[in-house]
Amino acid sequence: MTKIRIAVRKFDPFESTLQKLWDLFCIEKNINVEAEMIPLELHDLYEQTITQSGLKKGIWDIAHLNTDWIFDAANEKAVLDLNPLISQNPPQDYPHGWHQSLLHLQQINNGTYGLPFHDGPECLIYRKDLFENPIEKENFKKQYGYELHPPKTWEEFIEIATFFNRSEDNLHGAVFANYPDGHNMVFDFCLQLWTRGGSLLDSKNQIDINHTAAIEALDFYRQIVNNKNAVHPKSKEFGSVEAGMAFAKGEAAMAINWFGFASMCEVIEDSKIKGKVDIAELPHHKNHQTASLNVYWLYTIGAGSKHQQLAYDFLRFATTAESDKLLTKEGGIGCRKSTWNDPEINKTIPFYHKLGMLHQTALTLPQIPIWPKVAELIDQMVLKAIENDVPSSKLLEETQNNILKIIN
Template identity: 80%
Template sequence: MKKIRIAVRKFDPFESTLQKLWDLFCLENNIQAEAEMIPLELHDLYEQTITNKGLKNGTWDIAHINTDWIFDAVNEKAVLDLTSFIDQNPPQDYPEGWHESLLKLQKIKNSIYGLPFHDGPECLIFRKDLFEDFTEKQNFKNQFGYELNPPKTWKQFVQIAEFFNRPEENLYGCVFANYPDGHNMVFDFCLQLWTRGGSLLDHQNKININQSAAIEALDFYRNIVNNKNAVHPKSRSFGSVEAGLVFAEGQAAMTINWFGFASMCEVIEESKVKGKVDIAELPSDPNHKTASLNVYWLYTIGIGSKQKELAYDFLRFATSPKSDKLLTNEGGIGCRKSTWNDEDINKIIPFYHKLEMLHENALTLPQTPVWPKVAELIDQMVLKAIESDIASEKLLEETQNNIEKIAN
């Protein structure tokens, strides 16, 4: 019997969806083939597929690769160029079925290296039941002199987080994902930078984080994360999944996380906040625009796979409108416009159609093979900022020097 090996990003909705899709794919196409799906944490997934050359040497036929890594994967000649497959047998409604922001990052030098799997830019997720509560609104206005609404500025974010922080009720103002895995704190830093008018790239298109907006961003972030009157005490040990689950269990009034964790609150059994959640754009500094971050997951095929045709047929099946909707119902985030505007989905997840709005302000990370290494340096810098009192200026200067050593 044919066997296909799939490296899966460890997350219950991904694992359950993929198993269901494989079974349906085999049934509908009368295929006798077995899929071995191995769920892996972020770091292990990158290591197994790219560092240890698993996609290149045929260990993996299919892998979830996120857009942070795709440039690196292509550079390492690890993933298959799908252009000829797509030309001969395109996925349904390709490319019109997707927002353009979900087709850009896997397109490198006119070749296409993956199909969108799971998406959902960063946003502010909040408990609308708390924000709409008459007594809460009255008490807040008496205390701060303005109406209680989702925060538009970072100053308001802190005030609202402190207002809702009630450890005795197991409710905290907000929850962060501060586990240093090269992702969450890097993304948080970028969002803080962008919403203060900063940029990761200088006018020569080189990565440069040594700037005044970055000092403000790092200062703010280290202060809020260490604010015991505002933040869930276990944030330090949480990755984005754990922070998302804690929010779904009703332990925080707000969180900044991927859109997927908002929709998860409406569909997973453990959720204690079904019907009580909404999303909004991120706060920003006065006079600066909001921003979001678009990093999405792709289905990719290993260049060393012996089952390339079978793998591509499965990818076409797994990205169909029906499959995209199934992923959403399982707790992931479909990538197709048809799913975003689907009536059934919006009945279950009333804010689902807002994905389009988030994509309009979504920025992306620099596409360079050194980005994963740069991300590690930024991760270490943010961790140092949180755990020490070394001045932000000094940390940024040191990190920028190390970035330049890699980049040159």
Template identity: 75%
Template sequence: MENTTFRIAVRKFGPFESALHKLWDAFCLKYDISIAVEMVPMELHDLYEQTITEGGLKKGDWDIAHINTDWIFDAAQANAVQDLTSFIAKKAPQDFPEGWHNSLLHLQEIDGGIYGLPFHDGPECLIYRKDLFENPIEKENFKKQFGYELAPPKTWTEFEQIATFFNRPDENLYGCVFANYPDGHNMVFDFCLHLWTRGGSLLNAENQMDINTQAAIDTLDYYRYIVKNTAAVHPGSADFGSVEAGMAFANGEAAMTINWFGFASMCEVIAESKVKGKVDVTTLPFAVGGKTASLNVYWLYTIGAGSKNKKLAYDFLRFATTAESDKLLTNEGGIGCRKSTWKDAEINATIPYYHKLESLHENALTLPQIAVWPDIAILIDQMVLKALKTNIPSADLLKDTQIEIEKIL
């Protein structure tokens, strides 16, 4: 007996919600489908709880869910999501797999199975206000003050100097905005990025998780210092998740931010943006002895292992991942995952830096694929939060967190 309502668990974000509604309507119209649909938008924590922790995907409460690549290993190990290999063998998505960059295909490939199709992407990058950086008066004043040309920062030292220079609270403009809301994601990603750009790693030579290192101490020392630097940072950062930080930037409240590529493109397509045509993206700054890095975490369309509507769900996934659908998602403010979208002339006319996605992927690293990663991420998140709220030395925080990580492992 098929469920009378088709249910989709959606990552709560305006562009995702509007794109999905449009895609579903177009799909039903094209194939003359009349099943009722319920799309439930959820914040990260709730989405994980409902789909994986509480077994919603496994029990068939959800036919389709947005699952990100941080969780997919966990979801596959828990038999929560459907292996799509046999579906793809019968009827592959349009130009699969050539239509996608390799970096968007491997995280969902687990033990020979394929557990999702790419939905939304956009590695972490430095997003900045090119109108401010290119302004002749700003350039002149900056050079007088710092002795070098104003340009997107190549090092963390330059990042801090530029953020201080553009920090003008009386104009509601801040040097940079961070996402420091403790949701097990933003600060974890920041920690990883800062660690990688200092030449550090989450793993030791034996491929074991080890954050009790000098590079990690330097990372935490710098991060707690820069985030608390009121002469450079948006005061709302402590309460912002990545979406809120992205919205503050789109609202013209910051000169720079380190966030997902999607929040840059959003500035060009959402009605409320005050910075259309004034934004650009580049690679992240790095520390002496390090090099630039990016983080690749992307969202997938997945089918619940317990769904009673698997064929319908897969047909929708094929429809939702065509070149046309991928472009629609992009125009709504999400980030299409196909190479065709990245190179699309119309998209690049609206979002002039869209083609840079390919080069950003070349520096993109990924998080360790271990089933307990979500638990480890929470420990790292708590550690960074403690660093921001206390004076406990970074070395002690890292040592204690490493002990807790080893207990989980």
């Protein structure tokens, strides 16, 4: 019997959606094929699919890869260029069914190396029931002299997080994801940098993080995540999923996390805050603009897969409007414009239509072969910053020197 192997990003909504989609796919196509779906954490997923050449060797037929990794995967010839298959039999409404910001990162050297699976840029997620409570509003204004509203600046963010921090009630002002997995703290650092007008790249398009905006970004970030009067005490143990779950359980007033964790609060059984959540653009430095980060997940096919046509048929099925909507109902984030504007989805998740707004300010990480190694160095730098008191300027200088070693 034919068996297809799928490397799945470990996350309950992804796992449940994929199983449902595979079962529906087999019924529709009238086939009897077993799918072995292995849920993997971020680090293991990268290791097994790319580092250990699992996709290239055909150990995996299909894999969830995020756009941080797709440049690497394409250059390693680990994933299949889908263009020949797309030209013969394109996915439903391809490419017009998706926002352009979800189609460009997988376009590499004139090839298309994946189809959008799950998305939702970074945003401010907050408890609207707390922010709209008349007593909270009155107390806040007495204390801080201005109206309580989702913070526009980072200074307001600290004040509001401090105001809502009530450890005795297991309510904290904000929750972060500070587990060093090469992702969350890197993203947080980039957001701090961008919302201060800084950049990861110099005028020659080379990575350069040794400058004033980066010092300010790192200074602020290490200060806020160590602020015991404002931040969830378990933030240092949390990845983005755990931070998202803590927020869904009502343990924080605000979070800076992926949009998906806001919508998850409205659909998962464990959520204690259904109907009490909203999202807004990220705070920024008072002299600069907001920004967001767009990293999205793709369905990819292994270059070494012996079942490429079957895998592609499943990808077409898994990216239809109906399948995209199913993913959203399970707690993931559909990527199609039809899902963003779907009346039923917006009834369940009233802020879902705001995805378009987030994409307007969403930036992306540099698509260069060395980025995963650079991300690791930035991750280690931020971890050092929050765990000891070496000056930010020194940490940035050291990290930049290590980046130059990789470049050269």
